Amino acid sequence: MKFASLVLLTSLTATTAFAPPRALSTTTALHSTLQSPPQRTAPAAGHIPEWENRPGLSPEEFMASDLSKPDLGGMWECPLTRWNSEDIDVREAQRMAKQVPGCPLEIRASEKDNAMGARYFAENREMIRSKLLEHGAIWFRGFELMKSVKGNREMHEALGLDPCLDPLHSSGLRKFASERDALYEEVNKPSLRQHYIGLHNESTAKRTAAYAAFVCFQRATEGGGRFLVADGAAILAELDTKVLEKLYNRKIRISVSNLDIPPALPGVVKEGIRGLVDVAVAPKFDMDLEMIYESDGKPGRLQAVETAESPINRHPVTGMPVWFNNAHNHARKLRDRRPCGVPEVGMTEVFYADTMEPLDLEDCMEIKRASEKHITALSMEPGDVLLVDNYRALHGRDVFQGDRFHAVTWFTWDQNEEWRGNERRIVEKNAFNQAINKMMDWLPKDFESNQN
Numbered sequence: 001m002k003f004a005s006l007v008l009l010t011s012l013t014a015t016t017a018f019a020p021p022r023a024l025s026t027t028t029a030l031h032s033t034l035q036s037p038p039q040r041t042a043p044a045a046g047h048i049p050e051w052e053n054r055p056g057l058s059p060e061e062f063m064a065s066d067l068s069k070p071d072l073g074g075m076w077e078c079p080l081t082r083w084n085s086e087d088i089d090v091r092e093a094q095r096m097a098k099q100v101p102g103c104p105l106e107i108r109a110s111e112k113d114n115a116m117g118a119r120y121f122a123e124n125r126e127m128i129r130s131k132l133l134e135h136g137a138i139w140f141r142g143f144e145l146m147k148s149v150k151g152n153r154e155m156h157e158a159l160g161l162d163p164c165l166d167p168l169h170s171s172g173l174r175k176f177a178s179e180r181d182a183l184y185e186e187v188n189k190p191s192l193r194q195h196y197i198g199l200h201n202e203s204t205a206k207r208t209a210a211y212a213a214f215v216c217f218q219r220a221t222e223g224g225g226r227f228l229v230a231d232g233a234a235i236l237a238e239l240d241t242k243v244l245e246k247l248y249n250r251k252i253r254i255s256v257s258n259l260d261i262p263p264a265l266p267g268v269v270k271e272g273i274r275g276l277v278d279v280a281v282a283p284k285f286d287m288d289l290e291m292i293y294e295s296d297g298k299p300g301r302l303q304a305v306e307t308a309e310s311p312i313n314r315h316p317v318t319g320m321p322v323w324f325n326n327a328h329n330h331a332r333k334l335r336d337r338r339p340c341g342v343p344e345v346g347m348t349e350v351f352y353a354d355t356m357e358p359l360d361l362e363d364c365m366e367i368k369r370a371s372e373k374h375i376t377a378l379s380m381e382p383g384d385v386l387l388v389d390n391y392r393a394l395h396g397r398d399v400f401q402g403d404r405f406h407a408v409t410w411f412t413w414d415q416n417e418e419w420r421g422n423e424r425r426i427v428e429k430n431a432f433n434q435a436i437n438k439m440m441d442w443l444p445k446d447f448e449s450n451q452n
């Protein structure tokens with residue numbers, strides 16, 4: 001039971017001239033676990049493009065895989081995170097980050113491009129790969145090819161991208177849309193419709209995908225569901241220098257789950273529980289986790305906390321320092337102030353690594369301001385793909401109504417074997433993963449509204 005809870009909660013753990021940020025949707029009145037809950041307000045976004053109402057295919061049409069192609073199920077393991085964060089001069093880093101081109105770059109399909117199909121991507125491969133490095137993300141709009149699983153795979157094969165597992169694959173929380181095409185479902189689950197997913201890199205302190213291709217096959221049928229992207233360089237340049245220096249010097253740690261143990265239990269029993277969770281559960285997450293009691297001040301609470309990490313990291317290829325962390329998604333003070341449908345066991349928190357105190361409200365609000373100013377809240381329509389350099393750009397997702405089908409393929413380093421490593425997928429994990437995902441699917445549709 002405790003194990004199930006721990007699993008449940010981590011399920012969440014993803015061109016710009018700026019007008020003042022606008023709210024993405026209306027204020028909501030969800031329940032809160034706090035004594036005096038703060039008001040929940042929809043986060044803002046700096047740029048909100050209009051919808052165009054382009055049609056998609058039926059689920060039967062878009063889900064069909066090309067069975068003449070090999071099964072990609074034995075893909076690479078997600079590569080280890082490439083940390084290069086020592087001795088960064090924060091002011092100089094901010095100056096450099098200001099110079100970079102806007103993110104995302106938009107590429108819109110012409111009739112001729114669409115007539116070329118996958119050949120468009122093969123012939124423009126070098127240009128696209130170099131623009132990706134320059135801008136951090138490319139939004140492909142109006143391409144017929146990627147309206148289906150089959151065509152989406154042709155696109156990334158033409159670009160020479162090499163699929164890998166999700167960094168949290170071993171947790172069992174990630175579900176494939178089409179395993180043989182290395183395609184995962186995004187967070188489309190009805191139980192999480194009303195949960196805003198804040199900005200994050202697809203990364204743990206241990207593993208980070210090099211690139212991602214997010215694709216829309218079906219827009220949310222009753223509204224919402226914008227996909228969020230923001231440039232880690234722009235956020236770095238934007239942040240108040242004092243806050244940035246403080247976070248860089250103190251580093252951060254992120255807790256990924258809470259287990260509430262009755263505080264009255266004898267210490268020896270609580271220690272036994274901690275040992276059990278540490279040995280039996282934590283390894284499933286393939287993260288370096290430490291089990292710590294009562295870091296957030298709640299009596300009896302056992303939290304699984306990642307190792308200390310720098311909030312700024314140099315890009316592995318360009319060397320550019322960027323804002324590279326998941327604080328906007330995980331900080332409790334931000335989650336408590338926006339639509340958040342996660343049960344208490346799944347609530348995350350961000351701590352200053354040196355004292356293990358939760359980030360204070362002022363720092364959280366500065367992270368929110370700087371991050372949301374640089375969000376483009378994409379109006380992704382069927383066939384649209386957002387190609388992301390995962391060490392540069394952060395992503396997230398707004399709340400939605402109705403049904404939605406977006407999917408993602410992660411990619412490893414295709415031009416550097418040392419960075420990619422030699423680990424292939426451990427297929428024994430399958431049965432476990434499938435069992436956990438079945439459990440997630442059984443959650444009632446209004447799960448989030450029943451949480452206190």
Ligand SMILES: [Fe+2]
Nearest residue numbers: 014200202395
């Ligand atoms: Fe994500």
